[in-house]
Amino acid sequence: MNAAKTILITLIATLGLVMTSCENLNEVNKNPNAAEEVSSNYVLTYVLTRSARVYYNLGAEGSKIAGAMQYNQVGTDLDAAAVNQYGWGQESWNEYYDILRNNKIIYDNAVRDNNNFFKAVSLTIRASLFGLLTDLYGDIPYSEALNAKTGTFFPKYDPQLDVYKGVLKDLQEANTLLSALTAKDAINATSDVLYKGDAAKWKKFANSLRLRYCLRVSSKKAEMSAAGINLEEEFKNAASAVFTSNADDALINFLGTNGENSALGGLLNSPSPKYFIKPSRTFVSKLLSTGDPRLERWAQPVLNKWDSRVKKTVDSTVKNRFGDSFTVKFIPATASSVDTSLYVGLPIGLPVVQAMAYNKGTDAATYNPERNPYISFIHDRYRKNTDPYVNINWMTYAEVEFILAEAALAGNFGVAGTAEEHYKKGIKASLEKVAALGATGFDFEKFYAQPGVSYAAATTKLERILEQKWIAGWLTVQSWFDWRRTGYPNLKTGPVAQSGAALPIRFMYPTPNLDPSYLVNYNQAVSRLETSAYIPAGQSKDHPYGKMWLLQGTSKPW
Structure with a gap:
């Protein structure tokens, strides 16, 4: 076969392939991995x-919001500036x-x-x-x-x-x-x-x-x-x-x-157990004051308990209302300044050295700074990969009932039922969610009748609703948004808060892209923020204490 004939046959074959495949080119060009x-x-x-x-x-647990809403504090210098002191930076x-x-x-x-x-x-x-x-x-x-x-x-x-x-x-x-x-x-x-x-x-x-x-x-x-x-x-x-x-x-x-x-604190995400995360004294004290059984789902007793009733140090097994067992060392209390509670929270915004040594009293022993035995840890379930009571709550029935309670109190949303009825349902839903209604020795009606829980006994009804909503919202961001909108619960900063007597109210924008087109849009957004007394002189309004439109003109939360 001469060269010319070979070329002709090859050309015809190629053209035939193209002609027979032409109708399928669109299919061939589709990327099977395209989104x-x-x-x-x-x-x-x-x-x-x-x-x-x-x-x-x-x-x-351990987040900036958990620190701001005083669910948690951290007991070492790890993240203390952000969690305990509100030194928030730019957020992606x-x-x-x-x-x-x-x-x-x-x-x-x-x-x-x-x-x-x-x-x-x-x-x-x-x-x-x-x-x-x-x-x-x-x-x-x-x-x-x-x-x-x-x-x-x-x-x-x-x-x-x-x-x-x-x-x-x-x-x-x-x-x-x-x-x-x-x-x-x-x-x-x-x-x-x-x-x-x-x-x-x-x-x-x-x-x-x-x-x-x-x-x-x-x-x-x-x-x-x-x-x-x-x-x-x-x-x-x-x-x-x-x-x-x-x-x-x-x-x-x-x-x-x-x-x-998996949950954040389990070994799959945290090879070292996060013992430095402590329940805050604000939160612990509130739940202790009303005998709230939810505390025992979320925190565990101290390892070492100061106690004026014992004459010598003794180890004892302590069971909570849900049957969880803990070994607690009861130690004679010799100093009036120590906290003798079985559950002890870490005070808000302490300097790091004080936080690590809090409530040690006369005990001169040296402990791992994350494991001060005189402060409660958050419950062990937060150091597991999975647990029935550690889950993602995008929105809950309890939140809905508290919303209805607040709306009924406002009186202009046409809510069926009274504010107290919805408030009570919200508390009950939260307790039921962690199986606390059936806790040993717990009587819901007696719990609800207490002056610190009862709707009728509250001087400021809105504050009472938001306080219980805050408890029910344990470790969720919604309580921050509610506090920012209403000023409730009435939370105070600690001695080392970076901006004085105020909690932060927004996230800073991500680090600005230097492209001129981006900067125009970014600068316009920043210009619409409102400055506040908590932004240091000369700093941008793109700041954790800059007021967004939602808060401007409301005098809330401060």
Whole structure:
């Protein structure tokens, strides 16, 4: 065969291959690993677990929020500046926006496939995450965010009012969609690690979030109304389909099989047990004063107890009301200044050296600075990979009842039932959640009748509601948002607080990108913050003590 004939045959074969394959070129050019091609069921698992995890981490044991809300203090210099002294720095929001980008895939797929269940779920998640971002920072990239594909690399920071409006609109739409699902609308139950594809529970979650955000912006009622959001009507509409028991909670349990699905303090995430995290004296004292059994779920007795009733040191086994056993060394108390309680919290904001030696009294022995035996540790369950009472509570029935109690007290949200009825249900739900209603020797009605718990006995009803909501919100970020909005509970700073007699009120923006386009948007957002007396002279308003729109003009929390 001559060369010319060989070339001709090769050319014809090649052309034939091209012609027969031409109709499939689009298929060949598709990337099987592209995010657009991933099933929404697969993406949903990631979005739910990561959303819940970042929410949990904000208020978890040893976090800045846990320190600010005086659930915890740290007893060594590890993180003491941030946790005990409120020396907060800039905070990244990359993970939030990464989750939102993945959530957008679910939303876009739902629109394409006309699946209203997926659409409603993605709207609920979007509202929760954008709501959380604006709660933390103030103005944030919102309307132009997540549009890098179309060339928007430096989105503007939307005013906080517009973000809250969008959050409530998304939740409103989610409720509408979830109220009219058809057979074609479905989610794989195994992918939905929150509600197993139960649309009724998703509807309750969306509406419970609506209550949270109506209350969140209630001090800005006039501005929200001018923006087209009638908070009272929004609240009334949502309240008809919200959580009605602990079974409705937006809760994800830790599996404890790897670092990603395990609790923070277990060995999979923390090779060294976090004994330096202590329950705070503020929190411990409050629960001790009312004999609250939840303390025994969340903290454990001291290892060494000062006791004026003993004449010599003796080891004894102590059982709490739930049957947990602890070995406690009872030591004769020779100094009047020591705390003789079985549960001892670490005072707020002590200098590190004092914190490590707190309550040692006349004991001259040297102890590991993390393990001062005269201060309680948080309960051992927080040093495990998984535990029935350590889980991610995105939103709870107890929170809903406290919201309804506050709304009923305000009197303009059309709440069925009295403020006291909802307040009492909130306490009961929190106790039930940790199986404390059945604790040995615990009588709920006697507990509730105490002057320190009773709604009727409270001088300031709102303070009483928010105080119990704070207890029920143990190790969650929501108590910080509530305190910031109301000033309750009335928390005081310690002697080494970096900014004096005030707790911080916002997260600082991430380190600014030096691109001119980014800086314009960032500077505009900072200009809309309000300065305060707690920002040192010459420092930017992008500061933990700068007031976002939500707090401006409210005189809250200080």
